[in-house]
Amino acid sequence: MLNGLQWQDRYPEFHSQSQALLSRAQECLLHLQLIDNDPDAVDCLIATLKQLGDEADIASVACVAGFSRQLLGALDSAQRGAGFQDQTLQALNDCFILLAWQLELVDPRDGALMLDDGEQLELLANLASVTRSASVVTDAGLGGAS
Structure with missing residues (x-):
């Protein structure tokens, strides 16, 4: 854990990198909205979220690191399932909006984020739900074609 002075020295770099x-x-998400399930955009999205989580870990911003990792888990489910359907992309966009707020609200003096995790949990539950729903629809469609 970084102390106050270490954090104040690290904050400008963390803020710039995380933004x-x-x-x-x-941008990867926009690419996926234009080109369905483009492997390069998916790889970029995964690598970027992993890097964001790693940077947040280094800076001791646990909430951002945790949220990034939870998003990675949901992306893994989407990849193994039906891919990135419109509902999944919208849910992911909603998560990115919250992540942007979190990054802006990190206290530059000590790295604290004084938000409850209710909205984050709700958005993650919605993302998990739409990735599962898309997978079920795809599985049902495949089953009917056999």
Whole structure:
């Protein structure tokens, strides 16, 4: 854990890097909205969220690191399932909006984020739900074609 002075020295770099990584993740998401399940965009999205989680870990911003890892888990489920359907992309966009707020609200003096995790949990539950629903629809469609 970084002490106050270490965090104040680290904050500008963390803020700049995290904003750049979030922008890259949003660009990957836009790419997926234009080209369904594009493997390069999916790989970019996964690598970017992993890097964001790693940067947040280094900076001791546990909530951002945890949220990034939970998003990675949901993306893994989407990849193994039906892929990135419109509902999945919208749910992921909603998560990115919250992540942007979290990054803006990290206290530059000590790295604390004074938000409850209710909205984050709700968005993650919705993302998990739509990835499962898309998978069930795809599985049902495949079963009917046999």
